[in-house]
Amino acid sequence: MTPEEKKRVIAKLEERYSRQYGRKFEISTKEALPHTLWGYGLELSRCIGCRRCVYACVKENNNSRYRPQLQWIRVLRLKRGNLINLENSEHYYNPPEVPEKGFIYMPVQCQHCEDPPCVKVCPVHATWKEPDGLVVVDYNWCIGCRYCIAACPYKGRVFNWAEPNIPKEEVNTSVHYLGNRPRMKCAVDKCTFCIQRVRIGRYPACVEACPTGTRKFGNLLDPDSEIRYIIDRKRVFRLKEDLNTEPKFYYFFEA
């Protein structure tokens, strides 16, 4: 698309959104920053399983709220002594208080693989990896075949089974075309590491929402970044490394 065409599409979308939600939208198309490769760190020994990240994410990213609520982050509760066999995990734990004795919590979201299987299988090029490493979807190009959902080993993608619904007063109007703009029925969507935030120098919403400092974020190409510090000095691992998807999402323990 030429810049002119892009502008026209954005103007049309902004108009449609403002009609639908009664608010003025600003849709950014900000390109990837040069010399940037976003990476994520998650310290398993700190996570208390409170799910604040889950709800902050839903709100920031204009996810559909009811029936069903689309969540990009899923927190698994594992019995101590387990980690790799996720069949023993509980996704819908609901105790009066967290953390619970005898359990650890492992949040999982899109791992922004360097070699993403979801991108490979898409029959129409509706999803791709941006130069800064973010795996994004063009919601207006997706045909809803859900092949990417079948291909993802991390359940990083969700589907808008129905027309998404967001209460007007809760709509986030500061959006990115490839990120949190309101979606439509029967297209796929996913975590973008808050592309609308990170490309203007802010942290993803989940990083900000975490009360325990479990979540870290930064530029993998910058030797002085926090994420590089973690990779160099902590014991890190990535989920399902055996699948060669090369996630840019590093789990680590205090060590």
Add this chain to the structure above:
Amino acid sequence: MEKLREILKETWHFYRRTLSLVVRGSKAYYTWCLFLLAIIFSGFLFYVKQHDLGLVETNLADQVSWGLYIANFTYLVGMAAAAVLLVIPSYIYSFKPIKEIVILGELFAASSIVMAILFVMVDLGRLDRFWHMIPFIGSMNFPKSLLAWDVLVLNGYLFLNLLIPVYLLVKFYYHKEPNWKFILPFILASIPWAVGIHTVTAFLYNGLAARPFWNASILAPRFLASALCSGPAIMIIIFQIIRKLSDFKIEDRALFKIAELIAYAMFINLFLLSAEIFKEYYSDTIHIAPFKYLFQGLHGHNQLVPWIWAAMAMNVIAFLLFLIPGTRKRLGTLNLGCILIIIGVWIEKGPGFVTPGFVPDPLGEIYVYVPNLLELMVSFGIWAVGLLVFTLLTKVAIPIETGAFSHVSYIERIFRQEEEDQAWRQSSFRKF
């Protein structure tokens, strides 16, 4: 130029006469077509609801994101591929009894492909964006996406299976010798192409490392083996219906030959399946979970268990029926075997194959998927479309093959019409 004009004229003439043949028929024919149209219409109403409100109207979810539609799709691709079992003996080895029916097999393949494509269409969330997949107009991810491959090979196969029988039928109609130099390459191409459509469909699942149940290299051979059971089985039944309802002669010998081929295919199918089961159960790794969900139940969830064991029993019984010449060569037991195979393979390859791929999901969750009424009705609608397409195609093909419908038979038209009506009256639909 002159020749082209003549071809066009001939085609148009043939088309017009065909149309009048299709719209005229006996009472039973009208009843049958109206019955199918009614199912199609109600299926369509359900689909409209799904289209308006979204796939939320199905029982699918992020955990099990493909279900009954894709299960039927997989099964029908196999059905279509199975025409090759008729093409090889007839065109390559000139086994006469089968040569006479091969065109029906090809038309059946075309109808199956139509159904398979429809099942993909109803499964798409955004049918309005279907054109994104069309090469050059949209943006097809070829050769990386196996789904793109599938779209190409399925449409190619549909083209072949319409071109070949229609070409031959038109030639028969005009009492002309087919130009074998022209059509033979297409016939030969249709053989590897049939293997191709099912291999590509198997690879569609096979290539996903995220789904250990599908990520087994035995998948494509298994798909082919089971397809060579179910497709011919349904054809044996259809051939018997056709010879009851029309003058079309189909020898028992042809049916028994097909049944014998099914027996071999079923043996290979069962062997490949047991090889897979051995590997999973003996090594007993984390990847056994979907097998356990399918065959034994997992953490108390055993929705599929009775189904898969019923399917296993059906397949084994049918195998024995077709293996023993005594039961293979008796129409009663032959038909029983066919029905067992049609259902058994459908379970094994449809719901028994698609659902366990998603259970447990990559993060270990078990989501219980059972299709709902809407999914069932839409599926019935599509099956009815396939049957209607096949009915209309054979309505033209059979009189051509029997010689009742041909260019020189203008004078005999009235006589033929009477005869046809009589045939329809004699036959009764109560029989099936």
